[in-house]
Amino acid sequence: MSMWTKQATERARRLNAAAPLTDGKVVAGDNVTALLERIICSEDRVCLEGDNQKQADFLASCLTEVDPGLIHDLHIVQSGLVLSEHLDLFRLGIARKLDFSYSGPQSAAIARALDQGKIELGAIHTYIELFARYYIDLTPNVALIAAVSADRDGNLYTGPNTEDTPTIVEATAYKSGIVVAQVNRIVDRVPRVDIPADQIDFIVEAPRPFYVEPLFTRDPGAVTDTQVFMAMMALKGIYAKYRPKRLNHGIGFSTAAIELLLPTYGEELGLRGNVATHWALNPHPTLIPAIESGWVQQIHCFGSEVGMDAYMSARPDVYFTGKDGTLRSNRLLCQNAGLYACDMFIGSTLQIDLAGNSSTVTPDRIAGFGGAPNMGADAHGRRHTSDAWLKAGYEAAGAEGPLVRGRKLVVQMVETFGDGMKPAFVEELDSIALARKLNMPLAPVMIFGDDVTHIVTEEGIANLLLCRSTDDIEQAIRGVAGYTPVGMARDHAKVAELRARGVIQRPEDLGIDPLKANRNLLAARSIRDLVTWSDGLYAPPSKFRNW
Amino acid sequence: MEKFTISTRAQRPLSGTTRQAILGVVASGNLELLFERIGGDTVEINILTASTGYRTVWEAVIRDFVERTSPGGVRITIHDNGARPDTVMLRLMQGAKMLEMPS
Numbered sequence: 001m002s003m004w005t006k007q008a009t010e011r012a013r014r015l016n017a018a019a020p021l022t023d024g025k026v027v028a029g030d031n032v033t034a035l036l037e038r039i040i041c042s043e044d045r046v047c048l049e050g051d052n053q054k055q056a057d058f059l060a061s062c063l064t065e066v067d068p069g070l071i072h073d074l075h076i077v078q079s080g081l082v083l084s085e086h087l088d089l090f091r092l093g094i095a096r097k098l099d100f101s102y103s104g105p106q107s108a109a110i111a112r113a114l115d116q117g118k119i120e121l122g123a124i125h126t127y128i129e130l131f132a133r134y135y136i137d138l139t140p141n142v143a144l145i146a147a148v149s150a151d152r153d154g155n156l157y158t159g160p161n162t163e164d165t166p167t168i169v170e171a172t173a174y175k176s177g178i179v180v181a182q183v184n185r186i187v188d189r190v191p192r193v194d195i196p197a198d199q200i201d202f203i204v205e206a207p208r209p210f211y212v213e214p215l216f217t218r219d220p221g222a223v224t225d226t227q228v229f230m231a232m233m234a235l236k237g238i239y240a241k242y243r244p245k246r247l248n249h250g251i252g253f254s255t256a257a258i259e260l261l262l263p264t265y266g267e268e269l270g271l272r273g274n275v276a277t278h279w280a281l282n283p284h285p286t287l288i289p290a291i292e293s294g295w296v297q298q299i300h301c302f303g304s305e306v307g308m309d310a311y312m313s314a315r316p317d318v319y320f321t322g323k324d325g326t327l328r329s330n331r332l333l334c335q336n337a338g339l340y341a342c343d344m345f346i347g348s349t350l351q352i353d354l355a356g357n358s359s360t361v362t363p364d365r366i367a368g369f370g371g372a373p374n375m376g377a378d379a380h381g382r383r384h385t386s387d388a389w390l391k392a393g394y395e396a397a398g399a400e401g402p403l404v405r406g407r408k409l410v411v412q413m414v415e416t417f418g419d420g421m422k423p424a425f426v427e428e429l430d431s432i433a434l435a436r437k438l439n440m441p442l443a444p445v446m447i448f449g450d451d452v453t454h455i456v457t458e459e460g461i462a463n464l465l466l467c468r469s470t471d472d473i474e475q476a477i478r479g480v481a482g483y484t485p486v487g488m489a490r491d492h493a494k495v496a497e498l499r500a501r502g503v504i505q506r507p508e509d510l511g512i513d514p515l516k517a518n519r520n521l522l523a524a525r526s527i528r529d530l531v532t533w534s535d536g537l538y539a540p541p542s543k544f545r546n547w
Numbered sequence: 548m549e550k551f552t553i554s555t556r557a558q559r560p561l562s563g564t565t566r567q568a569i570l571g572v573v574a575s576g577n578l579e580l581l582f583e584r585i586g587g588d589t590v591e592i593n594i595l596t597a598s599t600g601y602r603t604v605w606e607a608v609i610r611d612f613v614e615r616t617s618p619g620g621v622r623i624t625i626h627d628n629g630a631r632p633d634t635v636m637l638r639l640m641q642g643a644k645m646l647e648m649p650s
Contacts, residue, residue: 417632513644
């Protein structure tokens with residue numbers, strides 16, 4: 001006789017054990033550690049919500065306080081491993097196995113813990129990939145999540161930073177798992193129901209609101225002339241050529257420069273309404289001038305950004321907002337939108353090799369992936385066409401026809417030298433050395449070369465769609481690698497040939513006047529200018545206020 | 548600190564009539580350049596650089612600059628303050644453009 005309800009029975013057992021510690025669904029802060037000891041068992045898969053910008057930080061610190069004799073060998077499955085508490089779980093022996101996507105500030109600590117054998121690493125995933133596995137073979141037994149507010153029934157308002165929450169809760173709640181939410185406040189009535197009470201087992205009011213870091217704010221005051229120059233090349237050589245209407249931008253200064261040039265140089269090129277109208281994008285403050293100048297029709301967001309709430313609430317034609325008027329973000333859906341519905345991804349990276357593979361791993365840091373790999377990948381499941389997509393596909397195939405499919409434009413923008421004169425172009429990615437050291441069967445690669453269509457540097461644009469051999473690709477990359485060792489080792493005759501074929505375009509080939517490559521071309525030259533553009537609705541965090 | 552001069556020949560004299568141009572500033576990540584028209588087809592570049600041991604990189608930057616703009620008859624004096632090669636190239640291109648403008 002098979003038992004078909006083991007999971008539901010186990011869930012009921014744990015909820016019963018926890019009942020004496022709660023008042024309905026409400027748990028007092030002091031009881032949370034004891035509660036976790038009753039609802040979590042050793043070897044459980046646990047998602048301790050760690051999003052890009054919102055982390056269940058109180059629940060994380062409570063989980064580090066459970067008795068490791070009682071609870072150990074947990075398998076942590078979450079997108080962001082960004083708090084020191086997330087690492088403490090492994091140090092203390094509470095957790096052993098890890099599957100994640102992004103580590104940001106903990107990237108050095110993760111590398112150390114892996115090296116010391118404190119973490120058994122499953123895989124570093126792209127976002128959609130990890131979320132997908134929540135529904136196949138990494139379904140959490142327990143999810144510890146964060147929300148802005150809850151009512152006493154457990155209805156949650158996750159607010160502008162909704163991010164991963166619905167995805168995590170859905171996987172856990174519908175597979176007999178247990179969901180605990182920390183909230184900033186318990187209220188009589190939530191502004192809107194982002195997660196219905198049915199899916200929530202326990203709520204606890206955290207002693208402090210969860211912290212949100214302004215990850216996507218780039219100060220226009222720090223954009224350099226070189227970045228303006230590269231942004232001009234991208235606009236003229238790629239936006240004006242392919243006319244991608246639907247796109248995603250990375251978070252670097254080069255793409256911030258493009259955003260700030262749309263109302264000036266982009267206007268001069270006659271691109272308004274013809275490119276960059278629909279976006280999968282975090283709420284970048286540097287896009288405000290383009291929005292206010294009528295460039296942007298709509299934006300769907302992965303998460304929110306500090307200081308942008310009032311602005312977005314006042315622009316519901318552009319942003320996705322709830323009936324309460326605040327932003328609704330959703331990381332799974334926005335990543336999916338970026339993968340399938342965008343014609344272009346453009347962003348920066350730390351290292352590019354001679355095949356165009358790129359990585360943000362350095363010898364002692366494992367930062368994980370963030371959003372770039374899903375955005376910066378050609379979706380083979382795509383079937384709808386657009387002019388930009390077809391044009392890129394036809395260039396790659398060297399032919400047109402009913403069976404020639406399009407290509408996503410995947411553009412990497414890098415300055416040839418990064419911080420501390422570190423060359424961005426390398427013969428071999430550091431991630432390969434790291435994979436060797438840690439016995440990883442697959443090196444962490446942010447975007448594989450076969451997905452990259454263009455590389456933009458201050459030296460020009462390399463169009464990899466027009467490359468017909470690995471030698472073409474290597475020399476096209478060397479040809480825009482400037483005065484790095486990789487660039488200095490170029491074959492001059494071959495690079496001249498590639499330039500004649502239009503594979504490499506120098507700024508002068510694009511008719512770009514270097515004298516215009518000046519910060520004065522930016523639509524906003526400071527954070528304060530952005531506030532002015534926003535009619536005072538953008539409220540920058542204090543560290544960006546210098547007036 | 549290192550100081551050296553690189554002299555080369557351009558394919559043709561730089562067009563335009565502006566005699567002199569100064570651009571950039573000595574500041575972090577930036578550099579100062581003086582362009583002077585001296586006639587003929589030689590290009591003379593005097594470099595005062597904050598970092599030593601980069602002469603081959605300078606030679607490569609200047610070779611590409613001369614090939615890309617053909618700035619014959621120009622003397623350029625550079626105070627680089629440790630600027631990166633890409634910034635040097637951008638400022639060189641900008642200086643040539645300034646001399647090419649009618650005075």
